[in-house]
Amino acid sequence: MTKLWGGRFSGGVDALMERFNASFPFDRRLYREDIEGSLAYARAIERAGVLTAAESAAIQDGLRQVLAEFEAGAFVEQPGDEDIHTAVERRLRELIGPVAGKLHTGRSRNDQVATDLRLYLRRELRLRRAELRGLQEAALALAERHLDVVLPGYTHVQRAQPVRFSHWVLSWFWAWHRDLERLDDCLARADVLPLGSGALAGTPLAVDRVALASDLGFAAVSENSMDAVRDRDCVAEALSWAALLSVHLSQMAEDLIMWSSAEFGFVRVADAYSTGSSLMPQKRNPDSLELIRGKTGRVIGHLTGLLVTLKGLPSTYNKDLQEDKEPLFDVLDTLALTVPVATGVLETLQVRPERMAAALDDGMLATDLADYLVAKGLPFRQAHEVVGQAVRLAEDRGVALSGLALEEWRGLSDLVDSDVSAVFSHKRSADRRRARGGTGAEAVGEQLRRARAILEVSGTAVEGGQDAG
Ligand code: ARG
Secondary structure, eight states: OOOTTGGGOOSOOOHHHHHHHOOHHHHGGGHHHHHHHHHHHHHHHHHTTSSOHHHHHHHHHHHHHHHHHHHTTOOOOOTTOOSHHHHHHHHHHHHHOGGGGGTTTTOOHHHHHHHHHHHHHHHHHHHHHHHHHHHHHHHHHHHHHTTTOEEEEEETTEEEEEEEHHHHHHHHHHHHHHHHHHHHHHHHHHOEEOTTOTTTTOOSSOOOHHHHHHHTTOSEEOSOHHHHHHOOHHHHHHHHHHHHHHHHHHHHHHHHHHHTSTTTOSEEOOGGGOBOOSSOTTOOBOHHHHHHHHHHHHHHHHHHHHHHHHHTOOSSOOGGGGGGHHHHHHHHHHHHHHHHHHHHHHHHOEEOHHHHHHTOOGGGGHHHHHHHHHHTTOOHHHHHHHHHHHHHHHHHHTOOGGGSOHHHHHHHOTTOOGGGGGGOOHHHHHHTOOSTTSSSHHHHHHHHHHHHHHHHHHTSSSGGGOOOO
């Protein structure tokens, strides 16, 4: 086996060190990006006069052959295939001979790996983006199916005020909308070409980096070679995007896990997304949602791990940077499961309006009762006090608020009249929240229209998820 860097070494590398150093087991998945980058680089150094047209053609043909071997699962790993860059070049040399050795002129694995990573990130993030839009689509459809179902809204996990189920669903749509914006932001900043930075100081070749960038579909070129070989911001941003998205998924999952318990019974997670117990025959567990919640821990862990890896690094490339790949791959793989599974859960979720209605109590209308007194001229603070006393009185008497007699109300405030009975409607309570962003029928209708419009626009924000390959 020959090393790319064998020249100055006399002794061999320790076998354990060889394994320790190798990244091929995990970075082989970059083969497409590595070869794509090399094809463009061959063209760039041909234009720079480093390769003849014939040499460039031979190298490009060879690279396409290597690509075909990977695609067919026919690539044979050899001892000494340290990483994807080494492996591709080794195979290229076997296929086309010593001219393969000209490809790496002026290039370093440092600018090469940074380029591969950005190409990979771009391709994968576009896929994750489409999946996220699918989730938003499922949320909108679920909201539309149950537009007017009312259930208790909670703060502190205590019944607070009635809300529409559709309003709850849409609350996640907006969180995911911000996630999508963050993703687009990350994609835009990743759209910068590092290749042509050499090991750290730049390239002495007359490479037109702008042309190279456009050949690879990058919007811009990096401005500083030392920054370019060190910069893993786009990986950190992708993990940070993923962590926050996972937190949102986890929070939604937590609501649904609680709501699918017998105690709530508001929803039923479809069989397709549940599992049973090996011991208790009656069990039906919402494992899909628990795993969505659970995997959030590892995603956050990977973000933390990467930031810790980066924080102590001196300038430019250090081998620590090889540790960026496994967390990134794992996070992208994890999200490729969690988001579509969450989509499936929402698409098949059974909503139980009767159970939701049964959980609505009069106490949740206390604010509306205070508003009723406010409408009769009482300052809100006093109205709050009066209704508070009514709640205590009802509790003492062991009746619901609507069970208090008119005389009992009038004992607390003579502003109360028989028209107070109209307040005891949860639907009315929800519909009173008609200002934009509220849970009233018109406001939710308006919200849905805005969400639909945004989803349509966001479908075209990234040029059709076009594959770089
Ligand atoms: N496998 C390495 C990585 O993932 C490639 C870059 C190696 N560069 C170097 N100077 N040894 O970071």
